[in-house]
Structures are given as C-alpha cells and as structure tokens.
Amino acid sequence: MKETMLQQVMTAPGEIIFRELPMPEPAQGQLLIKMMRLGICGSDIHVYHGKHPFTKYPVTQGHEVSGCVEKLGAGVTGFKVGDKVTIEPQVFCGKCYPCTHGKYNLCEELKVMGFQTTGAASTYFAVDASKVDILPETMDYDEGAMIEPLAVTVHAAKRYGDLTGAKVAILGCGPIGILLMQTVKALGAASVAVSDVSEYRIALAKSLGADHVFLAGKTDLNTAMLQAFGPDKADVIYDCAGNDATMGQAIQYARKGSTIIL
Ligand SMILES: [Zn+2]
Ligand SMILES: [Zn+2]
Numbered sequence: 001m002k003e004t005m006l007q008q009v010m011t012a013p014g015e016i017i018f019r020e021l022p023m024p025e026p027a028q029g030q031l032l033i034k035m036m037r038l039g040i041c042g043s044d045i046h047v048y049h050g051k052h053p054f055t056k057y058p059v060t061q062g063h064e065v066s067g068c069v070e071k072l073g074a075g076v077t078g079f080k081v082g083d084k085v086t087i088e089p090q091v092f093c094g095k096c097y098p099c100t101h102g103k104y105n106l107c108e109e110l111k112v113m114g115f116q117t118t119g120a121a122s123t124y125f126a127v128d129a130s131k132v133d134i135l136p137e138t139m140d141y142d143e144g145a146m147i148e149p150l151a152v153t154v155h156a157a158k159r160y161g162d163l164t165g166a167k168v169a170i171l172g173c174g175p176i177g178i179l180l181m182q183t184v185k186a187l188g189a190a191s192v193a194v195s196d197v198s199e200y201r202i203a204l205a206k207s208l209g210a211d212h213v214f215l216a217g218k219t220d221l222n223t224a225m226l227q228a229f230g231p232d233k234a235d236v237i238y239d240c241a242g243n244d245a246t247m248g249q250a251i252q253y254a255r256k257g258s259t260i261i262l
Helices: 042-048 147-160 175-186 199-207 221-229 244-253
Strands: 004-012 015-022 030-038 065-072 084-087 124-128 132-134 167-171 191-196 212-215 236-239 259-261
Touching: 030 084, 065 124, 147 175, 147 259, 167 175, 167 221, 167 244, 175 191, 175 199, 191 199, 191 221, 199 212, 212 221, 221 244, 236 244
Parallel strands: 167 191, 167 236, 191 212, 236 259
Antiparallel strands: 004 015, 030 065, 030 124, 065 084, 084 132
C-alpha cells in the first residue's frame, strides 16, 4: 500500500478539513520536507474569518514553518537528509522589474504560500530547494518557525536606516511589535517605547527588553513619547497595530523630521 499523509485545507471561511493525500515526491530541484512546526499568523486568522482580500478558497495554509529534509529531488545540491530548515514562502517570477532589482517581495506576479498558492500545512511538503534555508545548529524548530515573521521586522527596521542610538516608538506589541522591538535593539537602538491596549502584551514586551511600556487608552502617544524620550520624542514611530487610531496618532504626534513607518 502506498504511504499517505495529511494536508490541511480551509474549504471556506471558518471550515478546516484534513485530507489524506499520497506522500509527495520531490520533483527535479525540489526537497521533500517533513514539517515540524507551523506558526499561525494574523493574516491566517484573516483568512479564517473570510477577511483576507487576496485569498480564495479552498486554500492550504502555512507560511511560518520549520522542518527537516526528508528526501532530495534530482539535481539538488547543498542539502542533506536530516537538515533542519525553514522555507521562504514568496513565489515570484524572477523576470519583472521589481524581481530583477532585488525586490522580489514586490513581484508583479507575487504569490505567497498559504494564500495564493499551497502552503506547508501538511505532514510532508515538496518545495523548490531555492526557497529553503538551512537553520543554524544552535536553533531549534520553534525558533526556526519564527524566522519568517522575524524577517518582516528586520525589513521594517532597515527601512529606517541606521538605528544606532535611535529612540524608537512602536505602537502595538503583538508578535510583530515585540519582534520589531527586539530587532531594533539588536540593531543598536538606544531606547524603545512600546504601547498596546493589552496589559498582558505590554508586560511581555517589558520582560523581553522594552525600555518603556505604555497602556494605550490610559496614556496617549504624545505623553508616552515625552515621558520616554523627552521633548525631542521618538526618531522613528512604527505602527504595528494597523488601525486608523494608531496611524492617526503617529501622524499627529510625531515631531518634525521624525520618521513614521506604517
Ligand atoms: Zn505571516
Ligand atoms: Zn517578478
């Protein structure tokens, strides 16, 4: 009997099934990955609620993942069975203007695994070896599945430029806000203030290294920045909450010449 595996499918908003499929075979240039960890992103939740504008159903989710190389397809070099890996979920054309200028995340035909093309929520996943990165020995599977959201925050941090000595305000400290706080500190920020409506989240941010935390709704952004940084306020404000209120506050209270990244 042929071996089978399970694959997650969201058939409609709020409806998830697991279907049995034959074990995939890695095609030429592909790796077969045994999936070990899968993160659930805010955008996965939007898909669950039918509120993701660029996703159709049925869809197999899974774009923040780690796994273990199970099998190499023909022609694949640089990997071996047992390698701990993560997967870059962007599928791009490689030919359009953004692709040929190093910005494949803006490809004119961009598809992201788990949204417009099959994600990795299955026992095994066959994927082009070019999308696979080997994790360092010291990194575990839990950490490996955090690389994709971490890459989002590294990109956001670098949009500001040199963060050495910078005073940074971050509005919203869900997973992305907290990862961004840690990223800007690792890149040299002098002081970071975060705010959120959740006491749990600001306590977590504080325990993970935030210099100043504020409960949104209790302390307005202007007061928070004055308390944290003095009259010059923040050099850069990042909005990681993504609602009209935080964006409006960022624009209203930023000092002249500071940067706002939404
Ligand atoms: Zn995500
Ligand atoms: Zn392209």
